[in-house]
Amino acid sequence: AQTVTQSQPEMSVQEAETVTLSCTYDTSESNYYLFWYKQPPSRQMILVIRQEAYKQQNATENRFSVNFQKAAKSFSLKISDSQLGDTAMYFCAFTNSGGSNYKLTFGKGTLLTVNP
Amino acid sequence: DTEVTQTPKHLVMGMTNKKSLKCEQHMGHRAMYWYKQKAKKPPELMFVYSYEKLSINESVPSRFSPECPNSSLLNLHLHALQPEDSALYLCASSQRTSGDFSSYNEQFFGPGTRLTVL
Numbered sequence A: 001a002q003t004v005t006q007s008q009p010e011m012s013v014q015e016a017e018t019v020t021l022s023c024t025y026d027t028s029e030s031n032y033y034l035f036w037y038k039q040p041p042s043r044q045m046i047l048v049i050r051q052e053a054y055k056q057q058n059a060t061e062n063r064f065s066v067n068f069q070k071a072a073k074s075f076s077l078k079i080s081d082s083q084l085g086d087t088a089m090y091f092c093a094f095t096n097s098g099g100s101n102y103k104l105t106f107g108k109g110t111l112l113t114v115n116p
Numbered sequence B: 001d002t003e004v005t006q007t008p009k010h011l012v013m014g015m016t017n018k019k020s021l022k023c024e025q026h027m028g029h030r031a032m033y034w035y036k037q038k039a040k041k042p043p044e045l046m047f048v049y050s051y052e053k054l055s056i057n058e059s060v061p062s063r064f065s066p067e068c069p070n071s072s073l074l075n076l077h078l079h080a081l082q083p084e085d086s087a088l089y090l091c092a093s094s095q096r097t098s099g100d101f102s103s104y105n106e107q108f109f110g111p112g113t114r115l116t117v118l
Helices: none
Strands: A003-005 A010-014 A019-021 A024-026 A033-040 A046-052 A066-067 A074-079 A088-096 A110-115 B004-007 B010-013 B018-025 B031-037 B045-049 B053-057 B064-070 B073-080 B088-096 B107-109 B113-117
Touching: A003 A088, A010 A019, A019 A110, A024 A074, A033 A066, A033 A074, A046 A066, A046 A074, A074 A088, B004 B088, B018 B031, B018 B053, B018 B088, B031 B064, B031 B073, B045 B064, B045 B073, B053 B064
Parallel strands: A010 A110, B010 B113
Antiparallel strands: A003 A024, A019 A074, A033 A046, A033 A088, A066 A074, A088 A110, B004 B018, B018 B073, B031 B045, B031 B088, B045 B053, B064 B073, B088 B107, B088 B113
8 A cells, every 4th residue: 555654754954044844655556646735724725736657757736846866766845945835734645556546545735834 | 716615614413313415526627526524624525426436435434425416516415514524625626537647636625514413
């Protein structure tokens, strides 16, 4: 079974600074997809960034980038130039690329607070 | 239209009530999902519908009854709930179902229904 571990229950950062959220996972699959989802307080869960395991290049979406280390099974999220609107719960998630790719396995989440 | 909508936004019900939650998407997605989420916890998968047929039931109590009338709609019927069922209920959809090896199968989430059982 796949597992996703987020070791930082809470983090805080000053506005305009950079913060990195950690995620490790365990799987025996060779190809799979990884995601970071953001859920602001009382608001909708949205996809921040995604990575396909066979792609070596790290995904980037504006201020958000990942450091994907397949051998180490690590998938950290870097947020540059943090903004107050980045305050949210961040979930790392995993899904297979094969027959059961409907099922997302989530980490427990990291609550990020951006301070003014 | 890349939106998943859910109604109602909030629902308060007694343990003897019967109510329904509704979810709708118009993205042409063929898989739809119900999740239960407690505060500051990740979503827990309840049901998966694939091409309007129930494909996954994660051992959810029978007081929760899903229904998929068509490819755009997903309902969750509630009956005789317990206070511990109070939670945020999230609906999601994705373009493809299991067996597709070529896509991220990203799930799009609705805003959720905040359910309180008294």
